[in-house]
Amino acid sequence: MSKFRKKNSGETPKISTASLPDIVFMLLFFFMVATVLRDNTLMIQNTLPAADQIQKLDKKDRVIYIYAGKPSARYQDKYGNQPRIQLNDKFATVSDVGAYVLAERASKREELQNVLTTALKVDGETKMGLISDIKQELRKVNALKINYTTRIGDYTQNQ
């Protein structure tokens, strides 16, 4: 009779679950850190065009966002399928852009008010007419620094 024979009781040993809370907390923290909170619910289609000669938009508190594109499927009954501008959570017209930029600028800290960038997040299928109108409005309120936000990629992806 060997001394080292394993005992053959029918039940398998229980796995300790003491570490489960740790694992769960770890995952929680990871997702808390890695997720970007989107502060605007998009009501438009927003497939950004691709570009590779790009610069980063680093500090989020120095950026004003303007979205444009076709309304997404569930808003198309109401708003049609022509590209529109979205500011915060609402659809807007070109004439609202100036007031919006001024209001956003006024809400920022004073020392940041001169270094703001306006990020244009525009769907690739939009016509340039709308974008030119937005740019004219931005010039009127002297918001001259703009950023055409893009995906990272080659221009051939834009065909």
Next chain:
Amino acid sequence: MGRRSAPEVNAGSMADIAFLLLIFFLVTTTIETDSGINRKLPPMEEIIDPPIIKERNIFTVVVNKNNQILVEEKLMNIRDIRKEAVAFLDNGGGLGEEACDYCQGSRDRSSSDNPDKAIISLKNDRETDYKVYISVQNELVAAYNELRNREFSRLYPSENVTYVEADKKYTDPRTDKKVKENLKEKLSVIKTLYPMKLSEAEPNKTG
């Protein structure tokens, strides 16, 4: 025989492993930031006295309503724009005071005098697609970056980076102040060699 139950695995160190992983991810993940092409719009005030610019110093790029690209009135494929723009900017056809000693272009008298004089004019139609416009912008910026990279590695081979990388390092808020000081000067030298003169005309009304 002695019937022992299987020993339980000690879970005491599990928490340590979890924290180790947590800290690892905390350190390595960066929150995704937006990126894009930066541009500066011209101020609103009317220029009363527009400067006279010679035709040969302007490189006109037109994107029409059918998304066709016309460079100097010739139809062109988008993949050729970068090469053409580089050839134009780097031409250095000027004589005497307007000569360009660092240009490596063909010194054609019918093209630009020097990079400081050379202007790229981009015009689009109201019906142009945004993605085509961005592609063209991207290629034109790429042309400038290509030349700036070349000059940067020629003048500052000890830095061992390209102009674009150096610029990225300069704008990164985490970069050391001393490194920034050092880069700022070098970057501005390159910028005066190849200043980005990209003018955008107001678009055509579709007609």
